[in-house]
Amino acid sequence: MGGHLLVVDHRQGEARYLIMALLHHREGFGIGEQLEIVPSRQLNLSQMTLGARLDIGQWHSGSASHPYLSYTRDRGGRKLADAFAEVLGASESLDASQETRTLLKAFSDYVENEDLPEETSREKTDALIDYASDQASRGEPMTLEELSELVDEQQPKAFYEHIRNSDYGLAPEIPPDKRTLKAFKRFTGRAAGVSISFDSHLLGAAVEYDEENDRLIIKQVPTGLRKQLRKEE
Template identity: 55%
Template sequence: MPIRHCIVHLLDKKPDGTPVVLHARDSELASSQAMENLLADLNESYNAKQGKAWGLFHEESGAYPFSGWLKAYLDGEQDFTTFSRQAVEHLQQLMEESNLSTGGHVLFAHYQQGMTDYLAIALLHHSEGVAVTDALDVTPAKHLDLGQLHLAARINISEWQNNSQSRQYISFINGKNGRKSSDYFRDFIGCQEGLDVPGETRTLLKAFSDFVESEDLPEEQAREKTKTLVGYATSQAKLGEPITLDELSGLIDEERPKAFYEHIRNKDYGMAPEFPADKRTLSQFQRFTGRAEGLAISFEAHMLGSKIDYDEGRNTLVIRQVPTQLREQLRRAQKGADR
């Protein structure tokens, strides 16, 4: 993960309402193993966060100047330190107006992962701990607590520069204490939400359920394909990479690698070819199964409450929108019984 440029500034904001004080670094951080470890840990923590939103820049303006400063830096009109100083001063102003933040160290890191350039921005906080010195004394020590990462954003620079139609080249964490706690940070980036990630993920799962039903797959095959989908999507989310429908289709059916992809296109579900997975939605996607005395029932968890109702008191299931093939079988059986 080559780090092109990295710098840290400090915004000191006390909870007593005193003005925010900026302690700005005047030069970039030197490349080091510690810096690489920090960025790797930051990415791991960021990827693991649930509830991220995805979007794109607002048009550059006085209210949203960040994209203009970033472009000037990328075009070589100013250096990284100057860019970060402009940005952190803007964040200082917005933080001054906010009563929801206590400040912290602000990290700016321009790095490359594979063939893609990213800019990560994170507000970092410390936790108190203890350490043992070389003299074997126990002493108080502070350390960065990346588990408390609540305000951070990542910009896919390559996608922003090369794909003018993209609406998902920025991701950011929605605040722990609700949307208001992250509004000022989103405004600092100048980001507007452009993609409903939970909605896209729900649509994918709906398309998959329809595909399994249309293929009339045996229960074991349906279960294995479900594991494949959830495993792939979860793995991509952990890596911070999007789901690619074409790639997913090949994993779901290796003998017919285009089958699922063509099902999605033919039914016009309206999904983007690539989109990030929502881990919370994925975690709710499982199959309920049961067999007893000639009865076999299997359905995805997301259908409970929509197409299927369970009455625990009466120990009954009510199924709506019976699958077409089953409905035809029942209709034929009913006609035979009426003769």
């Protein structure tokens, strides 16, 4: 396969990464010296065949809690990625349970940041669980881009960009863990003009239930709600 192999030794704070990418050109247009439109060859960064990032610190530590090798690739590039890993002598093995929990945490953060209505939030949760469960039954990984399209058809890249911009450390493909998925659900309730919903994994952390006094204690007030409350003061 042709193309240009880009290799970068990159430092970010105390972390050090080895970044490799297989780049190709595409035909495009540019502006000539006489301000005319002229043909121009450009790097096709929107459809990168393969990119890999090796976290050298994690690799040396031998820690299994975080993957040291992550990929970005176009669809159908799995075999090329596997061959690339073999050349590196690396492994992309992932903890399915941990990765699934991280994905669900990213989803909860996304729902909170978007300040979605209860019904919309429930629909997106159902879409995520249905997709993840289906992939688990097939023995296939979840693809972040496909999941993002299912979670929000109006903004198909919104959830994917949220994950990438927040740096959850998720690989483009994640092995779903059935047990973790089954434990994930949303608690909802409505009474006397009050409506509340939250993900089950937040119980005992961001939300506590005081059974003796029959009350909920919210430790982390959503940003949108906090702004509304301050305006009323």
